[in-house]
Amino acid sequence: MGKEENKDNYTIKSEESFGQVKIADEVVAIIAGLAATEVEGVASMAGNITNELVGKLGMKNLSKGIKVAVEDGVVEVDVALNVAYGYSVPKICRKVQEKVKASIENMTGLEVSSVNIRIASVSMEKRK
Numbered sequence: 624m625g626k627e628e629n630k631d632n633y634t635i636k637s638e639e640s641f642g643q644v645k646i647a648d649e650v651v652a653i654i655a656g657l658a659a660t661e662v663e664g665v666a667s668m669a670g671n672i673t674n675e676l677v678g679k680l681g682m683k684n685l686s687k688g689i690k691v692a693v694e695d696g697v698v699e700v701d702v703a704l705n706v707a708y709g710y711s712v713p714k715i716c717r718k719v720q721e722k723v724k725a726s727i728e729n730m731t732g733l734e735v736s737s738v739n740i741r742i743a744s745v746s747m748e749k750r751k
Contacts, residue, residue, distance in 0.1 A: 633693050635732050646731055648693055652686035655700050655738075658726035659689075662718045664710030669703035669743030688743075698733050703741045707748075716740045 632645045656668055668688035688703035700723055706715055720738040727735050 633696070633733075635696070646733075648691050649686055651693065651698060651700075651727060651731060651733070652689040652691045654726050654730050655691065655702060655723045656686050656689045658722045659702055659704065659719045662715060662722055664707050664715040665719065666705045666707040666746030666748065669705050669741070693733065696733055698727055698731075698735045700727070700735065700738045701741065702738060703743045705744045705746050706742055707746050712742060716742075 631649070632647050634643050634645050659665055660668065670687040690701040692699045702719060702723065704715075704719065706712060719740060723738045724735040727733060
């Protein structure tokens with residue numbers, strides 16, 4: 624399990640009778656991003672200028688603000704968040720770390736070694 628194939632795809636299961644299951648690192652990043660945005664107090668994902676421009680042009684990037692490194696079946700995740708004003712940053716970060724770790728491990732079978740959080744800004748907008 625977890626043998627690195629190339630920079631973008633990782634074999635998570637290989638059985639001769641059925642074949643291989645490979646997962647792209649972009650998929651792991653999308654899982655992490657979706658899990659992070661489910662936590663109350665997370666206003667949005669933060670991204671670099673390219674992601675911000677793409678978002679304004681109407682193309683949605685589900686892995687915005689996420690960096691994933693997979694090596695030998697072990698994942699390290701970096702998450703950049705915008706938090707909503709009025710929430711406890713340490714509590715939000717802990718919940719995001721737990722949710723991202725659980726989501727990746729449950730959905731892919733890969734082991735998560737760390738989930739690093741960077742708070743990019745505080746959003747003053749009202750959440751719907």
